[in-house]
Amino acid sequence: MASVATFAYMPLLSFLLGATAGFTAGRWLGLRGLLWLIGLASAVGLALIVVLAGIGTGEEEQAFGPLVWLTAGVLPFLFAAIMGGVGGRSLAVRADA
Secondary structure: OHHHHHHHHHHHHHHHHHHHHHHHHHHHHHHHHHHHHHHHHHHHHHHHHHHHHOOOOOOHHHHHHHHHHHHHHHHHHHHHHHHHHHHHHHHHHHHHO
């Protein structure tokens, strides 16, 4: 039952957290903060990809955890952070004009 909850709620929670973080970084921290957020999320994703690439033949069960964190955690967060950052930056520019 825990894996069903992970697949159902982890992407939604990650998406909402990423949108909030991206909007906050884009609106109040500026472009530099937004780029740091995107860079750190990308680095975590790259580290998970390296872990997945290092799993050998016959050890496929060890790939479940990193795969779930990558597909249900990091990728929705990264997508939402980019979209939230675009929205936050547009509101920041509009407020300054």
